[in-house]
Amino acid sequence: xxxxxxxxxxQVTQMGQEVILRCVPISNHLYFYWYRQILxxxxxxxxxxxxxxxxxKSEIFDDQFSVERPDGSNFTxxxxxxxxxxxxxxxxxxxxxxxxxxxxxxxxxxxV
Amino acid sequence: AQTVTQSxxxxxxxxxxxxxxxxxxxxxxxxxxxxxxxxxxxxxxxxVIRQEAYKQQNATENRFxxxxxxxxxxxxxxxxxxxxxxxxxxxxxxxxxxxxAGSYQLTFxxxxxxxxxx
Numbered sequence: 001x002x003x004x005x006x007x008x009x010x011q012v013t014q015m016g017q018e019v020i021l022r023c024v025p026i027s028n029h030l031y032f033y034w035y036r037q038i039l040x041x042x043x044x045x046x047x048x049x050x051x052x053x054x055x056x057k058s059e060i061f062d063d064q065f066s067v068e069r070p071d072g073s074n075f076t077x078x079x080x081x082x083x084x085x086x087x088x089x090x091x092x093x094x095x096x097x098x099x100x101x102x103x104x105x106x107x108x109x110x111x112v
Numbered sequence: 113a114q115t116v117t118q119s120x121x122x123x124x125x126x127x128x129x130x131x132x133x134x135x136x137x138x139x140x141x142x143x144x145x146x147x148x149x150x151x152x153x154x155x156x157x158x159x160v161i162r163q164e165a166y167k168q169q170n171a172t173e174n175r176f177x178x179x180x181x182x183x184x185x186x187x188x189x190x191x192x193x194x195x196x197x198x199x200x201x202x203x204x205x206x207x208x209x210x211x212x213a214g215s216y217q218l219t220f221x222x223x224x225x226x227x228x229x230x
Contacts, residue, residue, distance in 0.1 A: 033217070041222075042220045042223060045217035045218065048216060055216075056216060089155055099164075099207065100147075100159065101147075101218060103149070103156070103159075106155050108155070
């Protein structure tokens with residue numbers, strides 16, 4: 001099974017700093033997602049992205065967050081000014097339109 | 113909005129035995145998809161099995177099978193011949209079909225932590 005790859009696997013950042021998490025989806029995937037999981041809690045939806053625009057976002061995905069796919073391959077999540085409560089595992093996911101979502105290995109963000 | 117409930121925070125099973133993890137969900141839709149994801153200590157989310165609601169036949173993938181009861185809105189996961197590598201957090205998830213009117217996001221339960229005893 002091809003993989004969704006994410007970088008970095010772990011990042012520690014100071015509160016207030018900008019963070020960019022990167023994802024390389026599987027080549028035939030058309031829909032892309034970011035989910036997050038705060039330690040010990042369930043996985044939460046952040047945003048979905050299709051045809052170079054956001055198709056759906058949750059209330060978590062406020063103005064501090066943005067996504068883009070600048071070069072047609074990498075899919076990025078930017079957090080403009082990180083807060084302590086942004087510490088979580090961030091999962092990128094992709095879908096080829098067959099109603100099955102495949103997740104990457106996650107990027108663990110620690111805000112100090 | 114759809115909700116997914118996993119009522120067993122933790123379960124344990126003896127190696128080589130069978131265990132069943134429970135999941136119930138709430139929806140007003142007639143067509144949807146259900147999934148079980150495994151999250152080992154590495155924290156990667158791994159798809160275990162998926163079930164389309166319009167299919168009456170229960171999905172199976174090797175040692176993993178589901179018991180899908182649409183009327184009861186129940187979707188349990190059975191793991192046969194449990195192995196040490198099955199120890200993980202298991203999440204049940206619901207998703208509307210892309211052709212439907214509902215949200216396309218996955219809605220997850222809180223998870224069940226499965227321990228496998230040697």
